[in-house]
Amino acid sequence: MSDPLTVYLDELRRALRSRGVARARIVEEVRGHVLDAVEAGERQGMLPDAACRAAIERFGPAVSVAEEVAAERRRSRQGVLFAAAVGLGLLLAYVDSRPTWDDTGISAGLLLVSSGLLGAVEPARPWRWALSVGIWIPVVGILTGGNVGSLIALAVAFVGAYGGMMVRRAIIPL
DSSP states (O other), X not given: XXXXXXXXXXXXXXXXXXXXXXXXXXHHHHHHHHHHHHHHHHHTTOOHHHHHHHHHHHHOOHHHHHHHHHHHHHHHHHHHHHHHHHHHHHHHHHHHHSTTOOOHHHHHHHHHHHHHHHHHHSTTOHHHHHHHHHSHHHHHHHHHHOOGGGXXXXXXXXXXXXXXXXXXXXXXXX
8 A cells, every 4th residue: 555645646646737737846845845744743743654644634635736736827827928918018009109100900910919819828818818918009099199099909909819719719628
């Protein structure tokens, strides 16, 4: 029979893999924390096996740990994507606001493609990508020249983001 820690870590590996997180480093980190807790339990007078079981119980079910790790990775990825989306939106607004730039079709195409890619990469909330990329052209257009027609750019961003989401869900159903 396997020791409880090996069984727990195997469960954790499977739970992480099923959530798309297959990192040996995470399992090793959990192993280290559990072993530290086992040592602390032994210093308090617990038998090694009892200390191991208590440490695993305090750490929580492997499925819960894997879900928390996966959720943290999603939050981290969304933060990076959000920063990239805002930066891209600001860059597009800057280029679109230049007096020598008069190619609205290219601006609209870049807006559509960029928000579509973000919607495909992270399809959970496509409105977030549409707003973070698409709001800047209307903001600059309205503030600098009263161009209310630039709100169409926001509609283009929404079409792109929701289109990207639909393509992703058609290819990889959630």
